[in-house]
Amino acid sequence: MSTVATPRGAVPARGGALPWWLCFQGILWRELLRFVQQRGRFFAALVRPLVWLFIFAAGFRAVLGVSIQPPYATYVLYEIYITPGLCGMILLFSGMQSSLSMVYDREMGSMRALLVSPLPRWYLLCCKLVAGVLVAVIQVYAFLAIAWFWKVEPPAIGYLTVLPALILAGLMLSALGLLLSSFIRQLENFAGVMNFVIFPMFFASSALYPLWRVRESSVLLYQIGAANPFTHAVELIRFALYAQLEPSSLALTLAWTAAFLAVALYGYNPARGFMARTGKGT
Amino acid sequence: MTGVAAETVPKPASKAEGAHAAPALEIESVSFAYARGAKALDDVSLSVPMGSFTALLGPNGAGKTTLLSLVTRLFDARQGGIRVCGHDLRAAPRRALGAMGVVFQQLTLDLDLTVEQNLRYGAALQGLSGRAARRRIDEGLRRVGLADRRRAKARTLSGGLRRRVEIVRALLHEPRLLVLDEPTVGLDIDSRRQLVEDVHELCREQGLAVLWTTHLIDEIWPEDRLVVLHRGRVQAGGSVREVLRQAGADNIAGAFARLTMDRRP
Numbered sequence: 001m002s003t004v005a006t007p008r009g010a011v012p013a014r015g016g017a018l019p020w021w022l023c024f025q026g027i028l029w030r031e032l033l034r035f036v037q038q039r040g041r042f043f044a045a046l047v048r049p050l051v052w053l054f055i056f057a058a059g060f061r062a063v064l065g066v067s068i069q070p071p072y073a074t075y076v077l078y079e080i081y082i083t084p085g086l087c088g089m090i091l092l093f094s095g096m097q098s099s100l101s102m103v104y105d106r107e108m109g110s111m112r113a114l115l116v117s118p119l120p121r122w123y124l125l126c127c128k129l130v131a132g133v134l135v136a137v138i139q140v141y142a143f144l145a146i147a148w149f150w151k152v153e154p155p156a157i158g159y160l161t162v163l164p165a166l167i168l169a170g171l172m173l174s175a176l177g178l179l180l181s182s183f184i185r186q187l188e189n190f191a192g193v194m195n196f197v198i199f200p201m202f203f204a205s206s207a208l209y210p211l212w213r214v215r216e217s218s219v220l221l222y223q224i225g226a227a228n229p230f231t232h233a234v235e236l237i238r239f240a241l242y243a244q245l246e247p248s249s250l251a252l253t254l255a256w257t258a259a260f261l262a263v264a265l266y267g268y269n270p271a272r273g274f275m276a277r278t279g280k281g282t
Numbered sequence: 283m284t285g286v287a288a289e290t291v292p293k294p295a296s297k298a299e300g301a302h303a304a305p306a307l308e309i310e311s312v313s314f315a316y317a318r319g320a321k322a323l324d325d326v327s328l329s330v331p332m333g334s335f336t337a338l339l340g341p342n343g344a345g346k347t348t349l350l351s352l353v354t355r356l357f358d359a360r361q362g363g364i365r366v367c368g369h370d371l372r373a374a375p376r377r378a379l380g381a382m383g384v385v386f387q388q389l390t391l392d393l394d395l396t397v398e399q400n401l402r403y404g405a406a407l408q409g410l411s412g413r414a415a416r417r418r419i420d421e422g423l424r425r426v427g428l429a430d431r432r433r434a435k436a437r438t439l440s441g442g443l444r445r446r447v448e449i450v451r452a453l454l455h456e457p458r459l460l461v462l463d464e465p466t467v468g469l470d471i472d473s474r475r476q477l478v479e480d481v482h483e484l485c486r487e488q489g490l491a492v493l494w495t496t497h498l499i500d501e502i503w504p505e506d507r508l509v510v511l512h513r514g515r516v517q518a519g520g521s522v523r524e525v526l527r528q529a530g531a532d533n534i535a536g537a538f539a540r541l542t543m544d545r546r547p
Binding site for chain 2: 022023029038109118124
């Protein structure tokens with residue numbers, strides 16, 4: 001190597017919104033590249049909810065008929081009921097996958113390349129969050145397309161109106177993943193996330209059964225389900241898929257997103273964050 | 283601040299002098315402790331003049347990586363001040379980080395991406411537009427002799443070549459200060475020697491200021507500036523000749539031994 005680049009002897013001017021946009025583009029582009037290259041991840045993300053739809057829902061169809069309840073105008077088959085929950089499942093696993101990859105990137109060092117960018121850290125992390133959500137939303141639409149052949153046929157407009165709900169729910173779950181990644185110092189600790197976050201969140205929610213049914217057997221479980229942020233994300237998706245808005249779900253999902261994000265960004269703050277205090281993780 | 287270290291710190295640039303008159307890097311009375319540990323850095327002061335190659339020499343555990351984590355703002359220095367080209371890292375992090383390129387000890391390339399994809403990602407993180415990024419990537423790869431490997435996955439490159447790519451990436455935004463944290467770790471002898479020569483050449487021919495941390499004395503050249511760090515404190519600093527005088531030794535190995543050996547646990 002003779003020379004590498006030519007330092008111009010001046011700090012580059014970086015005014016305006018363009019560098020911020022270019023940075024977001026770059027992060028999104030990298031997430032898409034990784035997504036395309038890791039085809040196994042795409043299929044795994046699809047197979048998981050499809051197994052639930054094709055096998056679990058088929059098996060329980062006779063046992064768990066769902067009576068008329070909003071947003072459904074009539075009795076619905078069980079597979080139709082659980083479809084929004086399975087969309088939420090894709091977003092939940094994707095959010096945790098992003099969190100896992102952040103812990104991995106930190107251990108492997110590539111996180112540092114991101115964090116030394118001149119743009120603010122909160123912005124970089126938000127870019128990474130949004131990029132991960134957009135990739136997850138692509139997976140949800142792929143799932144909905146396959147589910148359509150399984151007679152899960154929401155109104156056509158529902159495919160459009162569900163988009164903001166998917167993005168918001170994805171942001172909430174990814175913010176939770178980001179928060180977890182700021183706490184988790186080593187990759188090995190991530191197995192605990194499966195047991196203590198993903199499974200309880202999914203099963204103690206309205207994803208698989210209506211909460212009023214749960215209340216018939218356990219009031220405590222009902223209350224846990226009603227407080228579970230995942231429940232509100234699923235209900236938001238459920239109503240949006242039928243071109244309806246559920247205001248309380250929207251408000252609570254927004255509130256949880258803000259709360260998770262605030263704590264996660266605090267965790268990654270170089271001055272006060274958890275990692276700054278421990279010296280681990282970056 | 284230790285008496286020895288004080289010699290290495292020039293007076294801060296006045297506002298009238300502006301950022302261009304300031305050293306590439308000024309570290310002033312920085313102390314840092316992790317939550318449950320002893321002080322990792324204790325009243326550390328040093329400066330890297332514009333266009334100089336400054337080696338930060340210290341044994342393992344001396345605090346070199348912690349210091350670089352503060353300089354690159356992975357952590358915030360709660361005590362003391364750090365300025366890059368006159369820009370305070372805490373008050374103006376964007377300008378300070380924008381004036382600096384960083385190569386970490388750990389490899390930070392995405393091994394599943396190609397060389398070019400890694401560089402394009404690095405350019406995007408610096409907010410470089412596509413055209414400028416392409417031009418600088420082409421230029422950088424050509425100069426390090428990797429133009430024909432641009433579509434190779436980073437995974438397929440040797441350790442030395444990966445480091446070259448990281449240096450190209452660190453210089454894409456044309457910084458005035460290049461910070462490298464033990465960049466020769468894990469490289470074979472030839473790659474190590476080549477890398478040391480390359481970065482010295484960059485410094486000499488292009489006027490780039492370099493802060494190079496190491497625990498290997500053969501990476502330091504006689505014309506370099508040298509700061510010896512041990513147990514979180516600066517033990518000596520200045521030109522190599524000045525450090526030898528301060529240590530009362532006639533070569534770097536002797537000075538390093540004197541400045542660190544009697545204090546080792």
